[in-house]
Amino acid sequence: DAGVTQSPTHLIKTRGQQVTLRCSPKSGHDTVSWYQQALGQGPQFIFQYYEEEERQRGNFPDRFSGHQFPNYSSELNVNALLLGDSALYLCASSLGGRGIISYEQYFGPGTRLTVT
Amino acid sequence: DAKTTQPNSMESNEEEPVHLPCNHSTISGTDYIHWYRQLPSQGPEYVIHGLTSNVNNRMASLAIAEDRKSSTLILHRATLRDAAVYYCILHNYGQNFVFGPGTRLSVLP
Numbered sequence: 001d002a003g004v005t006q007s008p009t010h011l012i013k014t015r016g017q018q019v020t021l022r023c024s025p026k027s028g029h030d031t032v033s034w035y036q037q038a039l040g041q042g043p044q045f046i047f048q049y050y051e052e053e054e055r056q057r058g059n060f061p062d063r064f065s066g067h068q069f070p071n072y073s074s075e076l077n078v079n080a081l082l083l084g085d086s087a088l089y090l091c092a093s094s095l096g097g098r099g100i101i102s103y104e105q106y107f108g109p110g111t112r113l114t115v116t
Numbered sequence: 117d118a119k120t121t122q123p124n125s126m127e128s129n130e131e132e133p134v135h136l137p138c139n140h141s142t143i144s145g146t147d148y149i150h151w152y153r154q155l156p157s158q159g160p161e162y163v164i165h166g167l168t169s170n171v172n173n174r175m176a177s178l179a180i181a182e183d184r185k186s187s188t189l190i191l192h193r194a195t196l197r198d199a200a201v202y203y204c205i206l207h208n209y210g211q212n213f214v215f216g217p218g219t220r221l222s223v224l225p
Contacts, residue, residue: 042203042215043160056212090159105213107159
């Protein structure tokens with residue numbers, strides 16, 4: 001059973017460029033959350049997708065956007081990259097249907113984004 | 117604005133038990149207590165979670181205080197592979213996970 005997969009593993013971009021990161025959830029999971037983790041800090045929640053819609057959003061600017069496809073995979077897009085966007089971007093999947101009070105999240109290995 | 121407080125770091129000797137504390141004095145009645153850990157160069161990994169009663173699984177035990185204002189993650193026999201950052205998180209349905217800086221556990225051989 002494949003867990004959460006993310007691509008690419010590493011990425012180097014220049015300020016002002018745009019980037020797309022991809023995530024495939026664990027088999028059977030329908031909800032995908034994205035997190036940004038700066039060096040030495042805990043992950044910070046960006047947003048969550050369920051049923052192809054953004055269900056929750058953290059305190060991130062509109063430059064960060066996402067999408068979820070019918071097969072539950074997801075993309076994270078970041079426009080107009082800033083040096084401060086350099087971080088590890090983590091994807092987590094879970095079961096998020098109504099009636100579930102709390103749930104385990106399964107994290108991928110992350111994509112390391114460096115903005116120069 | 118994490119709702120939990122954990123020590124920055126702890127040390128343990130290999131094959132000894134480890135008790136990782138977490139304070140959450142503002143916990144609500146429907147908040148679950150989650151523990152995740154992050155091994156070096158990996159994404160966080162689920163460890164255990166509970167609501168009111170103590171919980172056990174193959175990885176660890178979770179002891180929850182009677183007033184639920186604190187909890188302790190117990191690793192019964194620490195191994196070198198348990199060296200990681202451990203996060204204590206309060207979570208309720210409809211909310212997102214808020215990670216604090218966690219506790220960095222070092223395991224000495």
